[in-house]
Amino acid sequence: xxxxxxxxxxxxxxxxxxxxxxxxxxxxxDRLLPALVAAMTFLAALTLAGAxxxxxxxxxxxxxxxAALTVQVPDPGASPASGExxxxxxxxxxLTDAPGIAEARALDRAELTDxxxxxxxxxxxxxxxxxxxxxxxxxxxxxxxAQAPLALPLPGVVQVRLDRPGVDLTGLARRxxxxxxxxxxxxxxxxxxxxxxxxRSLQACAAVVLVVVVLVAAAVVAxxxxxxxxxxxxxxxxxxxxxxxxxxIAGRFARRTTMLxxVxxxVxxxAALxxxxxxxxxxxxxxSFGPEAEGGAGLLAAVPGSLWLALPCLPLVAxxxxxMTAQGTVRRWLRRLP
Amino acid sequence: MVLLExxxxxxGGRSAGSRQAAPDVLHDLNFAVxxxxxxxxLGPSGAGKTSLLRxxxxxxRPTAGRLDILGIPVGQAARGTLPRLRRRIGVVFQDFRxxxxxxxxxNVALPLRIAGRPEGQIRADxxxxxxxxxxxxxxASHPAELxxxxxxxxxxxxxxxxxxxxxxxxxxxGNLDEGQAERLMQxxxxxxxxGTTVMVATHxxxxxxxxxxxxxxxxxxxxxxxx
Numbered sequence: 001x002x003x004x005x006x007x008x009x010x011x012x013x014x015x016x017x018x019x020x021x022x023x024x025x026x027x028x029x030d031r032l033l034p035a036l037v038a039a040m041t042f043l044a045a046l047t048l049a050g051a052x053x054x055x056x057x058x059x060x061x062x063x064x065x066x067a068a069l070t071v072q073v074p075d076p077g078a079s080p081a082s083g084e085x086x087x088x089x090x091x092x093x094x095l096t097d098a099p100g101i102a103e104a105r106a107l108d109r110a111e112l113t114d115x116x117x118x119x120x121x122x123x124x125x126x127x128x129x130x131x132x133x134x135x136x137x138x139x140x141x142x143x144x145x146a147q148a149p150l151a152l153p154l155p156g157v158v159q160v161r162l163d164r165p166g167v168d169l170t171g172l173a174r175r176x177x178x179x180x181x182x183x184x185x186x187x188x189x190x191x192x193x194x195x196x197x198x199x200r201s202l203q204a205c206a207a208v209v210l211v212v213v214v215l216v217a218a219a220v221v222a223x224x225x226x227x228x229x230x231x232x233x234x235x236x237x238x239x240x241x242x243x244x245x246x247x248x249i250a251g252r253f254a255r256r257t258t259m260l261x262x263v264x265x266x267v268x269x270x271a272a273l274x275x276x277x278x279x280x281x282x283x284x285x286x287x288s289f290g291p292e293a294e295g296g297a298g299l300l301a302a303v304p305g306s307l308w309l310a311l312p313c314l315p316l317v318a319x320x321x322x323x324m325t326a327q328g329t330v331r332r333w334l335r336r337l338p
Numbered sequence: 339m340v341l342l343e344x345x346x347x348x349x350g351g352r353s354a355g356s357r358q359a360a361p362d363v364l365h366d367l368n369f370a371v372x373x374x375x376x377x378x379x380l381g382p383s384g385a386g387k388t389s390l391l392r393x394x395x396x397x398x399r400p401t402a403g404r405l406d407i408l409g410i411p412v413g414q415a416a417r418g419t420l421p422r423l424r425r426r427i428g429v430v431f432q433d434f435r436x437x438x439x440x441x442x443x444x445n446v447a448l449p450l451r452i453a454g455r456p457e458g459q460i461r462a463d464x465x466x467x468x469x470x471x472x473x474x475x476x477x478a479s480h481p482a483e484l485x486x487x488x489x490x491x492x493x494x495x496x497x498x499x500x501x502x503x504x505x506x507x508x509x510x511x512g513n514l515d516e517g518q519a520e521r522l523m524q525x526x527x528x529x530x531x532x533g534t535t536v537m538v539a540t541h542x543x544x545x546x547x548x549x550x551x552x553x554x555x556x557x558x559x560x561x562x563x564x565x
Contacts, residue, residue, distance in 0.1 A: 021448055023439045238435050241397060242496075243425035244452045245418075338399050338420065 022235045022249065024256045027228035033220065033257070034264030037322075040217045041268025041314050044210060048310050049276045051206035053283055056304060058199030061192050069160035069169070071095065071104075071176065072184040076156030080179050087180035088156040094179055095160055100167035107157045115157070128152040155184075214321060221257050221325040228253060229333050240337050250330040254323045261322030265315040273311065277303055339408065340371040340394065340504065340535065346402030347389055363389045364559045367403070371537065373503070376530045378546055379539035381556035387539040390556065391508050394537065395429045396420055408503050425453055428497030428534075432509035434489045436481040436496070442468065442488075443477040446495045453500065467495045471525065487518035494525055498534075505529055507538045511545060523549055 076088035083090045088106055095104035107115070116125035173185040229236065236249055280302035347364040364386050371377050379387050392398050393405060396412060405412045410423050436445045446467055450460045468474045471491040481489050490510065497505060507526065511519035523545060530536040537554075540546065546553070555563035 019444070019451075021437065021440060021444070021451065023437070026439075234435075235437055238437060239448070239452065241395065241424060241429065242449045242452050243421045243423075245421045248452060338396060338417070 020252075022232050022239060022252045024228055024232060024252050027231040028224055028253070028256045028260060030260060033224045033260045034267065036220045037217060037261045037264030037318055038268035038271065040213050040220070041265040041318060042272045044213045044314060045269055045272030045276065045311060047206050047209045047213065049272075049279060049307055051203055052304050052306050052310070053279075054199045054202040054206070058196055058203075061195050061199075068188055069162060070186045070188075071158040071160060072186065073156040073158065073180055074182045075153070081181060082179055087183075088158070090179050091156075091176055091183055092158055094175055095158060095172075098167075098172055098175075100162055100164055101160060102163035103161040105159050107159060112154070112157065128154065217261075217318065217321050218325045221261060221322050222329045225253055225257060225326045225329040226333070228256075229330065236334075237337070240334070246331050246334045249334060250327045253330045254326040257322040257326040258319045262315045262319040265318030269311050269314045276307060280304070339373045339406075340537075341406040342367045342369050342403065344368060344403035345393070345400045345405050347393060347398065348401050349398075362559060364393070367561050369554060369561060369564050371535055373535055374530070374533050375535050376527075376551045377537045378551055378553035379537055379556070380541065380546065380553050382541070385556040386559040387556055388508055389559070391429075391506050391537070391539055394504070395427050395506050396424050425449065425500055426503045428500065428502035428505045430490070430493050430497045430505070430507040430510045432512040434481070434493040436489060436492055438481050441478050441480055442473055442484065442492045445481070445492055446499055449496060449500045463499060467499050471495045486513045487515070487521075490514055490518065490522060494522065498529055502534060505534045505536045507536075509540055510538065511540065511542050519545060520548075
């Protein structure tokens, strides 16, 4: 007789410390809740990917186009209205001295030829600007029309990079016009502002979707927990009557929902991964992130690093939602017991 | 010890379709049971025996009067203090209330696990307790595999494994034959002899006649005799 008890006791010792006295394992099935959480996580992963992509594009635009300014100086080789040198060198000098300008650089012949080539073709473009050797180096792109067979009245083009947004372009344009009348300052800012507004709206939408996904996930866990409470009402009342605290009972449920939510979220995140890799591959040519490498490694590299960080966090977040929701739901339910 | 002063109880606010409060199930109860005492709790069905026991094992709180259990005023005590008090009270039910998915061993071990005892101590105590109620061979059986008498002995073992200061039994012999009932009474009296306050609700007159002791008699929610 004693031997059988000892054998049972040995089995009991091997049992995990917190064994399933409330039967929550059967009350909270390992099918529906993980499946729903997996679907939620899949949505969250896609939304995160959208947010990350939008953020990258917005960053790219802001630091590319927003910070760029094109200044056209007609009749670049003529004398300026004030100061020394040519109109073009005067404009470049003013720009270089202006606050908020990181760099002002006149395009050279080869670059101007490149700009015109789509319209005129290589030979005509070169003919319009004149041979590089004939124009000399002084004055940058101050092409001498006399040297160019076609002698088109081409303006000098200065590419300007701003070191911060919000530079006073109106005042700058006025000063340039005084020095070299007819100078045009073309800012890409308006476009970038519109694109940035669009990007911010998309990010706000993504944030709203994420909040909704979190709320729905919490609701799913709460409904499942309530169903489990109803199914285990008798066992809970017995355990409560034996002196179990709310913390003890809520802990039993929370442990289960935490595990189920984490497993579901891991499955959902894993399912989203191939989709994200595919999308990243498609998006790579438009964005600064991700090298355009070939093959599987290239595709993996095309997924932004922040997503690689976010994906493993999804099961952790889901687990936290599962734990907190179950704790709250069970503790509120237990309030009906004295 | 247990002390009741003008204790009343009614369930769940107002009854359906009525503007009046639900009727009281217990009125104006006054009695005391000293530590180590034994009381029969007698009366016809519906007299309020089960409601009184529910008050005593803290399944409900009194809606009137003062109820002290083991020195704690239950009516005023914070909810968070009640679990610890419940662990000092053992209860045996007519329908046993064992957890069907747990073995006899795990059912008996439950109060110790809830109290957070180390597994080594649980092993020793539960094995000893199962031997005491004669179920050492059945430690791995689930309740469905046990007879009514065996289930009741598991319930007894679970009720006393924590060495409670107060042991309550609600019609504990209702599902047992005479021999099993007698054996159960021996176990309860043994606990009482070891110092536990014991209160047993029953309408088994033969059992009361064979084990004479002081009795609380209820009728229609009122105490009509204490002696």
